[in-house]
Amino acid sequence: MPESILDTLRSVFLFESLEEDQLSRVAAIASRVQLQKGEMLFSEGDQARAFFALSSGVVKIFKLAPSGAEFTVHVHKSGDLVAEAAIFDLTVYPAYCQALEPAELLRIPRVDFVELIRADPELALRIMHSYSRRLRTFVMQVEDLSFSDVKARLANYLLRSARKSPDTGALTHTLHISKKELALQLGTSPETLSRTLRALKDEGIIEEQGKSIAVLAPERLRSELR
Incomplete structure (x- = not known):
């Protein structure tokens, strides 16, 4: 079995609790x-016959208005x-998925995966455990949107989304959506988001260059969460 497939599966939350033999069966x-x-x-509207694990690259899920x-x-x-x-309840995909840059994914057929779960109750329990952990994460995100100010929400978004540059080691986030869409995700207005970004730049915490946001002071940004 190609090692890269196993490596990708290991990095995905759904499979993080699986034993190696179970992981190999998924691979x-x-x-x-x-x-x-x-x-x-x-x-x-396409038939939802599979789900996917993203190995590399970036893809977006989007809807089209009338x-x-x-x-x-x-x-x-x-x-x-x-x-x-x-995996469980989609008959058709409810939105579109498009690559924003060259991407590689693993396609996992729904029918085959469900058969694995039916044949191995232990695997099913481990999958449920992973889902419960993810649910707790979502609850925390809802609390973040409900009780945190915009600066804290933006800090949390940047800390979760930024990736370390292999060249400089700096944390950098490439904005693949418009600032209007980001403001909507953070539960604020575009004007408030712009003011908050400007404040973080003025404080020397972040730096913007086009669609790239560099986190210059991660610890100071993290302190905004408290």
Whole structure:
């Protein structure tokens, strides 16, 4: 079994509790999918026959309004699951998925994965354990949106999304959505988001260059969460 498939599965929350033999069985039903920038993984209304683990690159989930306007629902990076709801209750994909840069994913067929779960109750329990941990994370995110100020929400978003540069070691986040969409995700207005970004820049905590946001002082940014 190619090691890269196992490495990708190990990095995904859903499989983090699996034993090696269980992980190998999942790897055996997975296949690689390569996408070029702008290429669609699936469209709204397509039959949801599989879910995906993102090995590398970035993809976005988006909806189209009747007017044709596009709204980004979520941006996925390496290590994320894409369309995992297809495991249990999706018949069709409810949105579009498009690569924002060259991407590689593992395609895991729904029917084959459900058969693995039915054949191995221990695997099913471990999957449920991983889902419960993810649910707790979502509850914390809801609390963050409900009780934190905008500065703390933005700090949390940047700390979760930023990646360490292999060249400089600096934490950097590339904004793949518009600031209007980011403001909506953070539960604020575009004007308030712009003021908050400006404040963090003035304090020397972050630096903006185009769509790139560099975290210059991670500990100071982390202190905004308290």
